[in-house]
Each structure stands twice: as C-alpha cells, then as structure tokens.
Amino acid sequence: MHISTALLTDHYELTMVDAALKAGTADRRSMFELFARRLSGARRYGVVAGTGRLLEAIQQFRFTDAELDFLREQQVVSASTIEWLADYRFSGEIWGYPEGEVFFPGSPLLTVEGSFAEGVILETLALSIMNYDSAVATAASRMVYAANGKPLAEMGSRRTAERSAVAAARAAYIAGFSATSNLEAGRSYGIPTMGTAAHSFTLLHDSEREAFEAQIAAFGTDTTLLIDTYDIEQGVRTAIDVAGTELGAVRIDSGDLTVVAAEVRALLDSLGATNTRITVTNDLDEHTVAALAASPVDSFGVGTSVVIGSGSPTMGMVYKLVARENDEGEWVSVAKKSTDKASVGGRKSVRRLLNSRGVARSELIFLGDGPGGTPEGTDVAETSRQVLEQFVDGGSVAQRFTGTEGIALARERHRASIAELPAVAMSLTRGDPAITTEYR
Amino acid sequence: MHISTALLTDHYELTMVDAALKAGTADRRSMFELFARRLSGARRYGVVAGTGRLLEAIQQFRFTDAELDFLREQQVVSASTIEWLADYRFSGEIWGYPEGEVFFPGSPLLTVEGSFAEGVILETLALSIMNYDSAVATAASRMVYAANGKPLAEMGSRRTAERSAVAAARAAYIAGFSATSNLEAGRSYGIPTMGTAAHSFTLLHDSEREAFEAQIAAFGTDTTLLIDTYDIEQGVRTAIDVAGTELGAVRIDSGDLTVVAAEVRALLDSLGATNTRITVTNDLDEHTVAALAASPVDSFGVGTSVVIGSGSPTMGMVYKLVARENDEGEWVSVAKKSTDKASVGGRKSVRRLLNSRGVARSELIFLGDGPGGTPEGTDVAETSRQVLEQFVDGGSVAQRFTGTEGIALARERHRASIAELPAVAMSLTRGDPAITTEYR
Incomplete structure (x- = not known):
C-alpha cells in the first residue's frame, strides 16, 4: 500500500x-x-x-x-x-x-x-x-431522519471494499450516525466504535447460555446480547436469566422486526427488564427504519444499505x-x-436564500463572480447566507x-x-x- | 494511511x-x-x-x-x-x-x-x-460477453472510492477487460493502463484544431482523439485533417452511440481513414454494450457501471x-x-459436474468431507472436476x-x-x- x-x-x-x-x-x-x-x-x-x-x-x-x-x-x-x-x-x-x-x-x-x-x-x-x-452521506442523512431521534450505528464494512469501509463510516458519522463498527474509522477519525458478538460466538459454545455467560463475564451486564441464534423467546429468557434485569440491550438480527421487537419488548418487561434496550440490525435501509419508527426499538444498526448509498x-x-x-x-x-x-x-458564487422563518427557498448561483464574492443587486427582501x-x-x-x-x-x-x-x-x-x- | x-x-x-x-x-x-x-x-x-x-x-x-x-x-x-x-x-x-x-x-x-x-x-x-x-468481476464478466470479442477498458475510478478503484480495475481485468485508466492498478498489479484526453483538454485550447495538434505533437498519430466536444462531424474532419488518415482512433462520449458510431464510421471511411478505430465511452453497461454489438464500434470504455457492479x-x-x-x-x-x-x-468438498460435451451441469457439494477431499460413490457417468x-x-x-x-x-x-x-x-x-x- x-x-x-x-x-x-x-x-x-x-x-x-x-x-x-x-x-x-x-x-x-x-x-x-x-x-x-x-x-x-x-x-x-x-x-x-x-x-x-x-x-x-x-x-x-x-x-x-x-x-x-x-x-x-x-x-x-x-x-x-x-x-x-x-x-x-x-x-x-x-x-x-x-x-x-x-x-x-x-x-x-x-x-x-x-x-x-x-x-x-x-x-x-x-x-x-x-x-x-x-x-x-446522502443515504445516511435520510436514515437519520427516518430514525426520528433514535441512534444509528454504521455496520456495513463487510459490504464495501476495505478502505471504502473506513470512508463510509466517516461519511455516515458526518450525516448523523452515532457510531461505527469499523475500528480503523475509530483510529483514523476518532469516530466512536461499537459491537459485541455475532452468531458465531453463540455457535462456538455448547449452549446459548454458555455463550451469554462468557460475554457477561468479559463485559459485565451492560452489554448487548444477540438473542436470535436459536429461538428468540428462549434467547430473551436465557439472556435475562444470565445477566439479570440490568442487561444493557438485546440485539435482533432476523425476522419481521416490527412484530418481533414488540414481542421482545413485552417479554423483557414481563421479566422485569424494563430498562433493557432493543437494537435491530437486519438489512435495514431508510424505508425499513421509518417503518419501525413506532415500534419499541431503541437503536438501529445499518449495514449494506448505507455503504452502498441505498441504491x-x-x-x-x-x-x-x-x-x-x-x-x-x-x-x-x-x-x-x-x-x-x-x-x-x-x-460562480453561491448564496442560499431563506424565507423570513429561516426555511431554505432556493440556491442562488451568481455567474461571473469569483467564489466567495458578495454579489450585489439581489432583489430579495428575504435573507440569504x-x-x-x-x-x-x-x-x-x-x-x-x-x-x-x-x-x-x-x-x-x-x-x-x-x-x-x-x-x-x-x-x-x-x-x-x-x-x-x-x-x- | x-x-x-x-x-x-x-x-x-x-x-x-x-x-x-x-x-x-x-x-x-x-x-x-x-x-x-x-x-x-x-x-x-x-x-x-x-x-x-x-x-x-x-x-x-x-x-x-x-x-x-x-x-x-x-x-x-x-x-x-x-x-x-x-x-x-x-x-x-x-x-x-x-x-x-x-x-x-x-x-x-x-x-x-x-x-x-x-x-x-x-x-x-x-x-x-x-x-x-x-x-x-461478476458485472465485468457479463460486459465482456456482451462485447463479443471487442476489447473493453475499465474507466470507473472516479465513480468509486479511491482505493476501491484500484481493486475494481483488478477485478475487471480478471473478468476479461483489457486495460484500465487507473495508474495505481498499473503499478500495483501490472494491469495495462490507457487514456489520452478529456473534453477539458480541448476546451483549454483556443480551438479544437489546436488541441488536436497539441495531442498529435505529443503522442503521434497513433492516438485517440476525442471528437465530440463541439460538433462531431466537424470534429472528425478536423481530426483527420490534423492527424491524417493514419489516426489511431476517435472517441465518442455522448449522443445515441448506435447512430453516431455509424455516421462517424461512414465519415472516416469517406475521408480515407478506413483503419481509424472508434471507441465509445458514454455510461455503458452490459446492456448498452450488447446493443452496440452490431455497430461499427471497435472498443468500449466502461466507467460507472462496472465499478458499482452494474446495479x-x-x-x-x-x-x-x-x-x-x-x-x-x-x-x-x-x-x-x-x-x-x-x-x-x-x-465440504466441491466438484463441478460436466456432461459428455464438457458443459457444466451442476455444482456438487459433498458434506462431511474436508475441503479438497475426493468423495467416493458419485453416481455419475459424466465427468466432474x-x-x-x-x-x-x-x-x-x-x-x-x-x-x-x-x-x-x-x-x-x-x-x-x-x-x-x-x-x-x-x-x-x-x-x-x-x-x-x-x-x-
């Protein structure tokens, strides 16, 4: 290189x-x-x-x-x-x-x-x-809006070439994502990184319980357990049984997320884990994120769609x-x-025209002026920047x-x-x- | 880095x-x-x-x-x-x-x-x-087939992140492209690189003729002149006037390529430039390349579509x-x-089953064998590899x-x-x- x-x-x-x-x-x-x-x-x-x-x-x-x-x-x-x-x-x-x-x-x-x-x-x-x-960034910005204030993590490194992945993490962060899975983006750009475990970690162990125990032993109860390797309901029960009701979060990576998230929320609440958050990560894009706006999902992990500009x-x-x-x-x-x-x-020089309430109205491109020039004779009572x-x-x-x-x-x-x-x-x-x- | x-x-x-x-x-x-x-x-x-x-x-x-x-x-x-x-x-x-x-x-x-x-x-x-x-590579392979033996150059560096561009040039070459515009791919992987001039080079000069003269002076007549900055017919006439009938090639980067290529071929021939080749480069993908199969195009430059996997x-x-x-x-x-x-x-181990004429029939995946193993008891009279x-x-x-x-x-x-x-x-x-x- x-x-x-x-x-x-x-x-x-x-x-x-x-x-x-x-x-x-x-x-x-x-x-x-x-x-x-x-x-x-x-x-x-x-x-x-x-x-x-x-x-x-x-x-x-x-x-x-x-x-x-x-x-x-x-x-x-x-x-x-x-x-x-x-x-x-x-x-x-x-x-x-x-x-x-x-x-x-x-x-x-x-x-x-x-x-x-x-x-x-x-x-x-x-x-x-x-x-x-x-x-x-253009795709990511729409996802941030769709998430309606809930945090999004960029997790698409595996679906774009290895150095693009770092650039993608950076661009998504600029557009409002909260974190990335990509460690190089953490090192190179200071972007917060996050992640806990994949299905392989559960499959490595002789049971889901042993996998959860291993993860809790390493990171404490304020971690995110992946609960859909086998049966989701049993996964939630085992997670709370192992971690207690102070478990940080559960992650769901499959199924109809609207339905499943509601079921998991109800189950967590019934087990007393009312503060345990739900994060979802299954092939999300701005449309599926928007569709989950009313569901009890606390955060989103977005992979493929953000790194490939969502189409x-x-x-x-x-x-x-x-x-x-x-x-x-x-x-x-x-x-x-x-x-x-x-x-x-x-x-050219450019000003963004805003109305009296500060809402953008149009992009004014002034020909002939050098960039950064201040064009005269703009016929607007409105403001511009x-x-x-x-x-x-x-x-x-x-x-x-x-x-x-x-x-x-x-x-x-x-x-x-x-x-x-x-x-x-x-x-x-x-x-x-x-x-x-x-x-x- | x-x-x-x-x-x-x-x-x-x-x-x-x-x-x-x-x-x-x-x-x-x-x-x-x-x-x-x-x-x-x-x-x-x-x-x-x-x-x-x-x-x-x-x-x-x-x-x-x-x-x-x-x-x-x-x-x-x-x-x-x-x-x-x-x-x-x-x-x-x-x-x-x-x-x-x-x-x-x-x-x-x-x-x-x-x-x-x-x-x-x-x-x-x-x-x-x-x-x-x-x-x-999957997209590039289809383009190579669509080109029906005519050479393709990968020119999509500008439409994918800078290091992905190098990987893309390499993948397209493996799939059968002949060359790339990307210099780093030339250095890192020994892939042939190519390119001559963009519209900006013509616009830099006081006339198309002066631009063509500058290019011929630098590279001789066996070069490719971009002839669609202003008027294509005039561009072709000026190109042959400046370079003579031994001009290597002309490049067309706009318009309805099927129509334009035929017109340019006829004009080149009428001017005696029967050996001057035609290369086209306007937002091609496997479908447009296939559609140009019968036209007098000699080679293709493919940009965006190949580096983004054609959809x-x-x-x-x-x-x-x-x-x-x-x-x-x-x-x-x-x-x-x-x-x-x-x-x-x-x-798993894998064999590709071929029929008696050497045509692939199916992918046989043998469970339980280690990779590279030679499974026994295959019930096929046909061959496999x-x-x-x-x-x-x-x-x-x-x-x-x-x-x-x-x-x-x-x-x-x-x-x-x-x-x-x-x-x-x-x-x-x-x-x-x-x-x-x-x-x-």
Missing part, C-alpha cells in the same frame, strides 16, 4: 499534462468545477462529504521516485513531464461547499483554480472521494473546466457544446477542514443545514430537489 | 476474541465458510474475485504498537487480549474457489480452518474484499461458523436456526495465488470456467442460476 495518492489517477490526466506542457498551454490559469448535474436516485437533497479526506489526500499527492519510476518505465509521459511531476505541489485556490452542507443540482461543490495542469491532475482523485463519500452508490458528480484565461489574461467561460451534457461555465468556503489558499490547506476537527465541524454543519430545509426535503419518495437552483 | 490491515475489522470481532479467550473457548478448532446465499441481481453466475488481495491482506494483518495503542486507549479489549493480538499470525488452513472461478448460491468460496479466535478475526476483512471485488454493488456474501470441535476433539456441524438465514453446516484449491497451509500463503502471477492465473481460469457454462449463463436477463447446486 503506497502512501502517495498521486497514482490514484486516470492515465489521461497525465497525458493531458504532458501534451499541454509541450504545447505551452499547461500554465493557462484555469478553473475547474466539481458538481452534480442531478441528484442520484431522485433524492430531494444531496449531502457533501469527502472534502476533508480530499484535502488530506491532496497533501499526499506527491510523485516520489516510486511513482516516477513506474511512469517512466511504462512511458506514460515524457521525460520533461516526469521532471514537472517530481516538483508537483498544488499551488492554487480551492473553494467549495463545506463538508456536511446539503447541495442541489448544479451546486459548485468544489472550484479549483490554478494552472490547467495542476488542476486537471486532481480530477480523478477529487471525484473518487467526493462521489463515494457523498453517496454514503445510489455513486453521486454522478463531474469535474469540468468551466473557465480559463486567454492569451490576454482575461477569464473566458468555456463549455462543451454537446446538448445532453451541458454545463454552465464561468466563475453565503455557502462557499475557501479550503486552499495559495496551495495551503486550511487545516480546520481536515482531521477530527473537520469531521466535528461537518457533523454540526449538517445538522444546521438540514434544519433549514423545507419539509418536503424529508420525503423518502423519489421526486424533485427540495429547493430550486437559480442562476443569476 | 496505515499499512496494517488489522483494524479494517469490525469491533465485535475483537470483543468475541476477548470473551472467548476469557471463557477458554477461543482455541476450539473451528471452520468458517464464506459463501453467498443467492446471486445478487438474479445473475446467472457469480465470479470470484479478491482472493489474491485477501491473501496479501492477511499477510499484513498484524497488530503493531500503533494498532494496539488504539485498542488499549479505547478499551476495546482487555490487557490479556492485547497480548494475544500482538502475537497474532493466522496459522490455519484456507481452502476455496480460486480467483476467476464462477460460483453459485451456496458455493463455499472460502473455508477458513483454525482456532475460533484466529478465524473469526478475519471475517470483516475477508467479506469486504470478496464482496466488492466479486461484485465488480449490484456488493455480492451479499456472508462468513459463517459451520463446524467446530467439541470437547472430545470431534467436528460438530453448527448452524443458526433462524429460518430466513439458514446455512448448511459442516465441512475438483473446484477447491488450498490457499493457506499452516498459516503459509501459497504465493502463486497472489501478485501479478495470481492475476494472470485468475484471468486464464475465468476464461476456462466461463467456456464450460451452458448457454443460458450468458443471458443478461434476471433469472435462476445457470446450474443448480446439489448437496450430497
């Missing part, structure tokens, strides 16, 4: 740099924009995630001898370009939607300004991270050159002409957006951003974005 | 080890099986991938001070378990379906035999890798304790009793299944394995597995 992120890149990014260096166009000041043309899965809003990871990855985007040797041997680029890559450090500016913020079609999630070569080379890495992490495992974001300087040093909007992939060129923030200034990454500080900030921002959305945003059905995107 | 894979693990794997060590049950000889209850997406066959990566990851599964410090600080396990983890080396046996092999519901893709503790701790990592890589981004494989020794040292089959998640316990291979013996990994050698072997095996399947296996519609799984 190489630490450098520089080869997590499509071959053509480097051949473009190579050809542009030879043509003398590589240094043209350019602006790339990362955005989604639509919301995957006809969701009502998207959730930005991955920004902090991307900023960390950009700091590791270095062509050391190991990378350069490969590129030289495979003749991916010419010798002069190898030299250029050896010195590569992103030296430009990056603005964008801060992590945790909600977004809509066309939202300029990242604006990368620098030379063509230094900007284009980040395309693949930026899209890989943002597309996956945002897909997970939309990637956001479909793209990274496009939207403007560049011409020979006179003036910015020129550029756009591909193909009708089915039209993108809106030029430099600035959306873009600057992540990188002259190549220097603002560290508050990275690491555990960045995650804490993103989690808080997500909460605030969701609270602004109109009620329709929380619909789990497919439909139009919750607010419109307007270009001004 | 930590090199150790040990924390790419669910919290509960370690708490189970902790409790089992305390209870004196951790050393019970156990057999875990990794299998899929059904084929995701109602596919006709699955393709095993990830095995080589898993074997490499198991060799990196070490709890160094960095991992142990985290576990100690977070009190994930007790001090005595920390000591056990510090010495952890998998010392058991692993048998399974070799990479590239096709599989069916119930196929024992991995059989992990060792102490309970040393086997259970690999659960999350094994599932993460196998579920993702196999999902990609089935994870295989739904599970890792279950199927047998363990009792206090008398006898193997005992174990199985969870819950009706909706029944698994077939015990030790052994499926399982041994990957790990006494903790030692058979290196031929890893690295570039393992990939080459897997790619060849996939070709041979696919060639055995009945015609129905190649149906792109949803349906039953191509052959039945029979327990004997």
Whole structure:
C-alpha cells in the first residue's frame, strides 16, 4: 500500500499534462468545477462529504521516485513531464461547499483554480472521494431522519471494499450516525466504535447460555446480547436469566422486526427488564427504519444499505473546466457544446436564500463572480447566507477542514443545514430537489 | 494511511476474541465458510474475485504498537487480549474457489480452518474484499460477453472510492477487460493502463484544431482523439485533417452511440481513414454494450457501471461458523436456526459436474468431507472436476495465488470456467442460476 495518492489517477490526466506542457498551454490559469448535474436516485437533497479526506489526500499527492519510476518505465509521459511531476505541489485556490452542507443540482461543490495542469491532475482523485463519500452521506442523512431521534450505528464494512469501509463510516458519522463498527474509522477519525458478538460466538459454545455467560463475564451486564441464534423467546429468557434485569440491550438480527421487537419488548418487561434496550440490525435501509419508527426499538444498526448509498452508490458528480484565461489574461467561460451534457461555465458564487422563518427557498448561483464574492443587486427582501468556503489558499490547506476537527465541524454543519430545509426535503419518495437552483 | 490491515475489522470481532479467550473457548478448532446465499441481481453466475488481495491482506494483518495503542486507549479489549493480538499470525488452513472461478448460491468460496479466535478475526476483512471485488468481476464478466470479442477498458475510478478503484480495475481485468485508466492498478498489479484526453483538454485550447495538434505533437498519430466536444462531424474532419488518415482512433462520449458510431464510421471511411478505430465511452453497461454489438464500434470504455457492479454493488456474501470441535476433539456441524438465514453446516468438498460435451451441469457439494477431499460413490457417468484449491497451509500463503502471477492465473481460469457454462449463463436477463447446486 503506497502512501502517495498521486497514482490514484486516470492515465489521461497525465497525458493531458504532458501534451499541454509541450504545447505551452499547461500554465493557462484555469478553473475547474466539481458538481452534480442531478441528484442520484431522485433524492430531494444531496449531502457533501469527502472534502476533508480530499484535502488530506491532496497533501499526499506527491510523485516520489516510486511513482516516477513506474511512469517512466511504462512511458506514460515524457521525460520533461516526469521532471514537472517530481516538483508537483498544488499551488492554487480551492473553494467549495463545506463538508456536511446539503447541495442541489448544479451546486459548485468544489472550484479549483490554478494552472490547467495542476488542476486537471486532481480530477480523478477529487471525484473518487467526493462521489463515494457523498453517496454514503446522502443515504445516511435520510436514515437519520427516518430514525426520528433514535441512534444509528454504521455496520456495513463487510459490504464495501476495505478502505471504502473506513470512508463510509466517516461519511455516515458526518450525516448523523452515532457510531461505527469499523475500528480503523475509530483510529483514523476518532469516530466512536461499537459491537459485541455475532452468531458465531453463540455457535462456538455448547449452549446459548454458555455463550451469554462468557460475554457477561468479559463485559459485565451492560452489554448487548444477540438473542436470535436459536429461538428468540428462549434467547430473551436465557439472556435475562444470565445477566439479570440490568442487561444493557438485546440485539435482533432476523425476522419481521416490527412484530418481533414488540414481542421482545413485552417479554423483557414481563421479566422485569424494563430498562433493557432493543437494537435491530437486519438489512435495514431508510424505508425499513421509518417503518419501525413506532415500534419499541431503541437503536438501529445499518449495514449494506448505507455503504452502498441505498441504491445510489455513486453521486454522478463531474469535474469540468468551466473557465480559463486567454492569451490576454482575461477569464473566458468555456463549455462543451454537446446538448445532453451541458454545463454552465464561468466563475460562480453561491448564496442560499431563506424565507423570513429561516426555511431554505432556493440556491442562488451568481455567474461571473469569483467564489466567495458578495454579489450585489439581489432583489430579495428575504435573507440569504453565503455557502462557499475557501479550503486552499495559495496551495495551503486550511487545516480546520481536515482531521477530527473537520469531521466535528461537518457533523454540526449538517445538522444546521438540514434544519433549514423545507419539509418536503424529508420525503423518502423519489421526486424533485427540495429547493430550486437559480442562476443569476 | 496505515499499512496494517488489522483494524479494517469490525469491533465485535475483537470483543468475541476477548470473551472467548476469557471463557477458554477461543482455541476450539473451528471452520468458517464464506459463501453467498443467492446471486445478487438474479445473475446467472457469480465470479470470484479478491482472493489474491485477501491473501496479501492477511499477510499484513498484524497488530503493531500503533494498532494496539488504539485498542488499549479505547478499551476495546482487555490487557490479556492485547497480548494475544500482538502475537497474532493466522496459522490455519484456507481452502476455496480460486480467483476467476464462477460460483453459485451456496458455493463455499472460502473455508477458513483454525482456532475460533484466529478465524473469526478475519471475517470483516475477508467479506469486504470478496464482496466488492466479486461484485465488480461478476458485472465485468457479463460486459465482456456482451462485447463479443471487442476489447473493453475499465474507466470507473472516479465513480468509486479511491482505493476501491484500484481493486475494481483488478477485478475487471480478471473478468476479461483489457486495460484500465487507473495508474495505481498499473503499478500495483501490472494491469495495462490507457487514456489520452478529456473534453477539458480541448476546451483549454483556443480551438479544437489546436488541441488536436497539441495531442498529435505529443503522442503521434497513433492516438485517440476525442471528437465530440463541439460538433462531431466537424470534429472528425478536423481530426483527420490534423492527424491524417493514419489516426489511431476517435472517441465518442455522448449522443445515441448506435447512430453516431455509424455516421462517424461512414465519415472516416469517406475521408480515407478506413483503419481509424472508434471507441465509445458514454455510461455503458452490459446492456448498452450488447446493443452496440452490431455497430461499427471497435472498443468500449466502461466507467460507472462496472465499478458499482452494474446495479449490484456488493455480492451479499456472508462468513459463517459451520463446524467446530467439541470437547472430545470431534467436528460438530453448527448452524443458526433462524429460518430466513439458514446455512448448511459442516465441512465440504466441491466438484463441478460436466456432461459428455464438457458443459457444466451442476455444482456438487459433498458434506462431511474436508475441503479438497475426493468423495467416493458419485453416481455419475459424466465427468466432474475438483473446484477447491488450498490457499493457506499452516498459516503459509501459497504465493502463486497472489501478485501479478495470481492475476494472470485468475484471468486464464475465468476464461476456462466461463467456456464450460451452458448457454443460458450468458443471458443478461434476471433469472435462476445457470446450474443448480446439489448437496450430497
């Protein structure tokens, strides 16, 4: 496993740099924009995630001898370009939607300004991270809403590739999950980790009772016993018999959870274990979580569906050159002409328009202003707030957006951003974005 | 980025080890099986991938001070378990379906035999890798069939998380793709990489002609020009005007590819560029590739759909304790009793039954035999072949299944394995597995 992120890149990014260096166009000041043309899965809003990871990855985007040797041997680029890559450090500016913020079609999630070569080379890495992490966060956010205040744990590591699992845990946490099963996410990002036992632990022992006794001996009674390996009713009785009525929780991983949870609650109560909580974990998604809202379930463990974006495992974001300087040093909007992939060129700033009650009404994208600019002449009596923030200034990454500080900030921002959305945003059905995107 | 894979693990794997060590049950000889209850997406066959990566990851599964410090600080396990983890080396046996092999519901893709503790701790990592890589390979294999001999390049790095992208390139290559855009896959696994330019390269320049001239100057005429940034007909004319009739290829990334490819082929021919190839890359999947079979397309670039398993981004494989020794040292089959998640316990060996023409008829799973055993009394006049291979013996990994050698072997095996399947296996519609799984 190489630490450098520089080869997590499509071959053509480097051949473009190579050809542009030879043509003398590589240094043209350019602006790339990362955005989604639509919301995957006809969701009502998207959730930005991955920004902090991307900023960390950009700091590791270095062509050391190991990378350069490969590129030289495979003749991916010419010798002069190898030299250029050896010195590569992103030296430009990056603005964008801060992590945790909600977004809509066309939202300029990242604006990368620098030379063509230094900007284009980040395309693949930026899209890989943002597309996956945002897909997970977008799904996770809906689940958090569906859970109606009850805590959710992310447990999907086994259903996505091993390093994606860590990213997924992070994205779900930003979107409001309380914990993860993934230990690397605990180490790398400080996310609370949790878990007790699987069915194999029960099957290892000569009886369910012996398994429960072993677990209680190791962790005390404030643990979660998995009670559905054999017969659920007997499992509950054995659990309380072994742990007493102070047992922390029972976990149910099979069956019709609405029915079973009610039966287990009644049984626990009848045994005097009125404080013992119920957690459920059987192939949940936002719809099944919502359906369990009225049942006596205390917490949810969500696996597969959150790490695969609940049916939309990637956001479909793209990274496009939207403007560049011409020979006179003036910015020129550029756009591909193909009708089915039209993108809106030029430099942009963004404000979220809110009504007098603080409810989001629309996303205002001001063309022509640089990111972070304060457009004048907005014809609104209503309030609006600035959306873009600057992540990188002259190549220097603002560290508050990275690491555990960045995650804490993103989690808080997500909460605030969701609270602004109109009620329709929380619909789990497919439909139009919750607010419109307007270009001004 | 930590090199150790040990924390790419669910919290509960370690708490189970902790409790089992305390209870004196951790050393019970156990057999875990990794299998899929059904084929995701109602596919006709699955393709095993990830095995080589898993074997490499198991060799990196070490709890160094960095991992142990985290576990100690977070009190994930007790001090005595920390000591056990510090010495952890998998010392058991692993048998399974070799990479590239096709599989069916119930196929024992991995059989992990060792102490309970040393086997259970690999659960999350094994599932993460196998579920993702196999999902990609299963989708990729269908695309290869749909392409009917024309080459496919994997270009989906931007639509899956950055390290998954490398795994996806590897899995697609095993399933028969010819190349990838992902440079890290080229470095790590020796997979051919390819790519030339994106629309941004054309937009960087003052005209399409200048962009084409820059690319030809850098790479000669045997390159691929992207001709749909503005007007496709004009793009083709400019391409041939700049490169001459020896231009290697043109790439089309938008529009109705069936119509456009035919028009571009006719135009190229009319301009004398009869050897210039056409490659297409616009949101392809196995269905659109199949639909283009009769069109004058020479090669395909597939992005999103292959890296997200074309609608089935994870295989739904599970890792279950199927047998363990009792206090008398006898193997005992174990199985969870819950009706909706029944698994077939015990030790197994597998043969693929073929008819007299060498066409696969069914997957025979022999219960009770150890993996690799040669069951007797098979009542078939037909032929059959052994499926399982041994990957790990006494903790030692058979290196031929890893690295570039393992990939080459897997790619060849996939070709041979696919060639055995009945015609129905190649149906792109949803349906039953191509052959039945029979327990004997």
